[in-house]
Amino acid sequence: MIIADRKSLEEILDMIKDFKKILLVGCKGCVTVCNVGGAKEVGVLAATLKIARKKEGNPIEIDEKTLERQCDPEYVEQIRDIFDQYDAILSMACGVGPQFLSEAYPSQKFFPAVDTKFFGGAVQHGIWEERCAGCGTCVIHHYDGLCPIARCSKSLQHGPCGGSADGKCEIAKDVECIWDTIVKKKMEQGRLEDLRIIRAPKDWQTARDGGPRKSIREELVQ
């Protein structure tokens, strides 16, 4: 799923400093699962912002709402009757949410309360790690189910590089060298020879590098 981190309070307060009444919208999708933008987090942020603004002597009114998904026009419609009652709307969804809201309600101002980071999953309660870079041409089967595009700092197709030491990436001690893991796995399975295949240079056209992307299910388009 999409993992996001909440922006700092300072940054959020700065975004909304000129507003007296805002709507804080959460999302029951990815940001709920990674505990950053669901109904609970909406409640906590609303309370925190109200307290901070009261302290400044510049109180703010904050209404709360959490949509099933902000990336779905059906749910975005649910604030049609109320969206214009606010000076601005602060969204806790990933980057997709405020954009869908913004397109549906062009006369309103939308602000992101979170920084969207990566596609990943929970490795432990409270810890999420990146697993996929959305490169558009999945080849994890070449690497025994591990993705070097997302998990190698250099996205090497033939690793490891000289910076791999003790299973760690040269960029930081807490970053796993995925190539060390890939090589170990291949060795355990007696298939190290697989890694001697030289792959064709990566075609980045299917990644974001090839420009903004679209996915169409012909059979569903009316």
Place this chain on the structure above:
Amino acid sequence: MHLKNKFDVGKFTILAEMQPPKGVNVSAMINSATRVRKAVDAFLVPEMGNAIMRMSALGGAMVLQSRGMETIMQVNCRDRNRIALQADLLAAYGCGIINIMGVSGEDPSLGDHHQTKAVHDIDLMTLFKAISTLQTGKDLAGNELSGAPEFLVGATVNARATGDELEKKLAEMEEKTEAGVDFFIAPPVFDLGTIAPFREKVDLKKTRIIPTVMLLKSVGMARYLTRHLNVTISQDLIKRLMRAPDKATESLSIATEIIAAVKEAGFAGVMISAMGWEDKLQKLLDRV
């Protein structure tokens, strides 16, 4: 006298595009440039235009610069990150290249290496900021440099714009000027009427605008330009080329006339794009 001085004294400057080879055979480039070196004020060395891989602009410019010919080296945002861009700018200056032109760079899908990852670490405005920052003796990260380069900086401007689009382009030009751009090269013009709206809004004495004059090699080329590249070439001009017994000579005549018109209109100079006919440049410049 360097290009900068020529601009300062108001000389009508002749620039010529000199594309590096797609390979290492630089003899054609050297020969074409050498033949016209006296008539050309500086050679514009493009950086992989249309995303087609060829010898880099730094290499191409050095080949000419090392033979005493002044160059304008293009840099684009598509192929290098900020570390490499600053590094190449320092290298350029260290090798005697004192004129730079910044462009965004066309998408790889237009060139011959479709699968490459375009870099775009920094965009064009940030690139101009990098160029001016280096000139203050610092890099983009704020580190002191051991010696600062001094560049004359160029950019493009779409002088064919009209209406709202023209207002946008004028604002862009102002932004680029504030970022340190000294001169602007405009796309190919065949009829000065197409850049009249632009001409009316710009003080040519204050802002150095240099339209491109492209050699029309064939009727086919003219049709391609009009149909696919949004270039206006009048039917009269196309007929003229079609009827001419010697297309090459007629092409040069057409170019000569356009250059004269550009000069008459008060532009700072002209940029000649020979499109593979670099060997005919001498003949053209003899007439100019």
